[in-house]
Amino acid sequence: MKILVPVKRVLDYNVKPRVKADGTGVDLANVKMSMNPFDEIAVEEAIRLKEKGAATEIVAVSVGPAKAQETLRTALAMGADRAIHVQTDDEVEPLAVAKILKAIADEETPGLVILGKQAIDDDSNQTGQMLAALLNWGQGTFASKVEVDGSSVNVTREVDGGLETVKLSTPAIVTTDLRLNEPRYATLPNIMKAKSKPLAAKTPGDYGVDTAPRLTITNVVEPAKRSAGIKVGSVDELIAKIKETGVIA
Ligand code: AMP
Numbered sequence: 578m579k580i581l582v583p584v585k586r587v588l589d590y591n592v593k594p595r596v597k598a599d600g601t602g603v604d605l606a607n608v609k610m611s612m613n614p615f616d617e618i619a620v621e622e623a624i625r626l627k628e629k630g631a632a633t634e635i636v637a638v639s640v641g642p643a644k645a646q647e648t649l650r651t652a653l654a655m656g657a658d659r660a661i662h663v664q665t666d667d668e669v670e671p672l673a674v675a676k677i678l679k680a681i682a683d684e685e686t687p688g689l690v691i692l693g694k695q696a697i698d699d700d701s702n703q704t705g706q707m708l709a710a711l712l713n714w715g716q717g718t719f720a721s722k723v724e725v726d727g728s729s730v731n732v733t734r735e736v737d738g739g740l741e742t743v744k745l746s747t748p749a750i751v752t753t754d755l756r757l758n759e760p761r762y763a764t765l766p767n768i769m770k771a772k773s774k775p776l777a778a779k780t781p782g783d784y785g786v787d788t789a790p791r792l793t794i795t796n797v798v799e800p801a802k803r804s805a806g807i808k809v810g811s812v813d814e815l816i817a818k819i820k821e822t823g824v825i826a
Contacts, residue, residue, distance in 0.1 A: 579685060579687040580688065581636050581687040581691075582616070582623050582636070582638070583690070584617075584619070584639050584648050585639065587610065588603065588611075597797070603797065611651075613693050613698075615694050615754075615755070616696075618754075618755070621655065621757075621759070621760035624655060629725075632688075635657040636660065637659075637660045638661045640677055640781070641664070642665070642666050654768040656761075660777070663677055663784070667789075670791060671703035672703075672791065673786055677784050681784065687748060689751060690708065692708070693753055694718060705751075709750040712748070714748050716745070717730070717734060717743050718750075721754050722757065723751055728746060728747055729746050730747055731744050734754075
């Protein structure tokens with residue numbers, strides 16, 4: 578079984594985002610970018626399935642600018658076998674990404690597509706679900722456990738009340754939650770080996786997908802700064818403060 582793993586290059590999760598002065602988005606100039614953390618978990622899960630003998634090939638895909646190739650090389654260094662880079666400098670919305678992934682899935686016929694549950698830059702949490710709809714495949718989202726069982730896959734999902742397990746027949750879509758696994762670091766020899774793994778260069782046009790945005794971002798603002806707290810001397814004083822201000826400072 579082949580596994581397709583879409584990986585997105587995003588602002589590194591350790592970097593504090595700065596909003597552009599004109600409020601049109603987050604300033605990405607000269608900041609560290611990395612693979613979306615949920616996608617690292619997806620790559621790791623695909624590698625574990627291959628190590629268990631449940632998968633034969635892992636193909637990483639990224640839609641984005643030239644530098645997205647670095648993200649793909651990271652996936653290759655972790656253990657993916659080959660990569661597809663769909664190059665565009667445009668901001669690509671989840672629907673357009675899902676349409677590109679559908680075209681790739683039609684060509685590659687994977688048994689599983691494992692995506693992150695969300696990209697930490699746009700927090701859309703849409704691409705996996707849209708891809709499942711476009712392909713008409715079953716989906717197991719927010720996975721905390723994935724077990725391949727013949728031609729089906731059991732996905733344990735983190736839901737509000739606890740855990741739910743769904744059985745999907747393959748081909749299927751899985752999206753990863755934080756507790757699914759702890760991704761490995763790429764070792765230096767594997768980083769070197771990754772440089773010679775195949776990486777195909779494509780464009781959205783090759784898949785007949787128009788990436789023109791359908792949404793307009795009207796404003797982006799930083800979260801309000803928290804004001805400093807105060808110390809109270811007693812429970813009575815605390816209750817009085819809460820009554821007075823309506824909040825716990
Ligand atoms: P989102 O719906 O934007 O929150 O993204 C969910 C998941 O879709 C991500 O974790 C990735 O696995 C995948 N994805 C989204 N955008 C891209 C992209 N530009 N290239 C590759 N994969 C993507």
